[in-house]
Amino acid sequence: ERVKVSQNWRHGRCRREIILKWKCKQVPPFSSIFLMPWIELDGEHLYLSQAENIQAYQLCADGAGLQRHPQAIFSGHQEDVCRFVLVNSHIVSGGGDGNIVLHKIHGSYSVKFSAHEQEVNCVDFQGGLIVSGSRDRTAKVWSLSAGRVGQCLHTVQTEDRVWSIAISPLLSSFVTGTACCGHTSPLRIWDLESGQLLTCLGTDFHRGAGVLDVFYETPSLLLSCGYDTYIRYWDVRASTR
Template sequence: MGPHFLQLPEELLLLILSYLDGQALGRLGQVCRRLCALAGRDALWRRTARKCLNSGFLQQGTDAILWFPGISVKERVRVSQNWKNGRCRRDILLKWKRNLMPWLQISGDLLYLSQAEEIRAYQLRPNNNGLHRRPFTVFLGHQEDVCRFIISNSHIISGGGDGKIALHKIHSPASILFTAHEQDVNCVDGHGGILVSGSRDRTTRVWSLASNRLGQCLHTIQTEDRVWSIAINPLLSSFVTGTACCGHISPLRIWDLQSGQLMTCLGTDFRRGAGVLDVCYETPNTLLSCGYDTYIRYWDIRTSTRRCVKEWEEPHDSALYCMQSDGNYMIASGSSYYGVVRLWDKRMNHCLQSFSLSSPTSSPVYCLRFSTTHLYAALASSLHVLDFSNPDSRFTTF
């Protein structure tokens, strides 16, 4: 490198460095302090970060980017490499004595975990240092176990084994509980003043969340099959139900949110009992599903055939209880045996990384959630975390 290189205007230096890849930028940053500062600029790492797993960038159109505050783009690329290579530190954050089927949500610096008939909120510690083991708040109301819950508009909305739906205000002790179904409320989803619930009683119901019509049932839909999962389209025009696949050819059906009428079915080649345990929209036109048939499936509802665009098979033939996507390239899934969490890259056909969290005893991963740096997994008797910001070389993936 010539002695006059660093005397060039900063704009020109940044233009030259923009032609380097991430590896070259990293090496250049070790030359001197000036180049270290220049090579660490966010603008130089954005193109690389867009191609990375779980880097905090969502591809929406061409230039729309979702920023995660407090983490530089270069650091997100480094953490993304940890995700890709399976480098992480493992820990058990909580344990409890009896086996449960917990559900999990994260909002800001709070982690919400269902424990039998309770939902407990735990404060996450700063600087990636676990969580406070004493609950910050406990939400009560159900007489039976909480099946699933969501966080929407400063409310926790939960469905329970008692057939009821509870609405808890996060920053207030106020809560509302009403009877929604004759059997377990297996799933709920809510957006824009509308709540949709699915039940073991083979019905789906649409509810109003407006203050003057709170808890009023707008539609009751006979699904003729147990409903395991549900998701509302981001455009609030429709919703999808995932059922047990015992009464229909397809367990995935899309319904009009305003009228409650069936719009379409997705797929026709499901075997009996291949129920869908988790489903989520990535965009208004694309969604992901997983369940007892051991596949993650990616659907584009714009296709005339209504067949999945791509699918990924769980290699050990285990049911998939849950999943989450970063909205870009990465999917994480939780299996039914030995607490296995798998990471998938949509651009690849096979599993990218696997982690067994409950060996030698076996437990499903009932729910998982991840941020840019951490993955949290709720098993039958424990809550686990994988910290990709601070890897530990003692642990390896299989």
């Protein structure tokens, strides 16, 4: 498979090039699994998940490619890394093994804890808290406070597979995006302190229109996207688009 970088127009010509390739995972006897990588750009480094590892590549000086070999490799999962986030010099990742792994980017500190019964599809990390969502139809809030690292503070029953999750910049709530296979809205906002449902967003989702990603542009404005090909822009103060 490939990772591509699309350059902006230079000298009146758009240039695209393949900067990284890797083989698919072979499963006996003859089948293959095509793993979906997750990518985060942080300054002069590109972080890329490849199977159970996260690799950090230095960008070339001209911005047109990557150094050939990774500068760092972050490991800890036994199965594919589903999603990771970079926050305050830390990497938090969720994997197909049901675990969450926290790495300090510049140092040897890392911690791993069992989080869910099935794949951890999504994670977010802010204010000393981790939120995670899983195929097991739950979202959880985790503490990173001294002496309480990896302690589950709340378990939210979403009644559907969780594909995306994000903590509000105000650190008061978090939003979950689910597979939209049940009878509830796939976009719901929960209180971060109590784990109680605060509100649902939207009612016009088609069955199967799972929410693949959510992003807070501001504390009151939220972007979502999913299988139905729509990008939705929400004002969470009014619970309307």
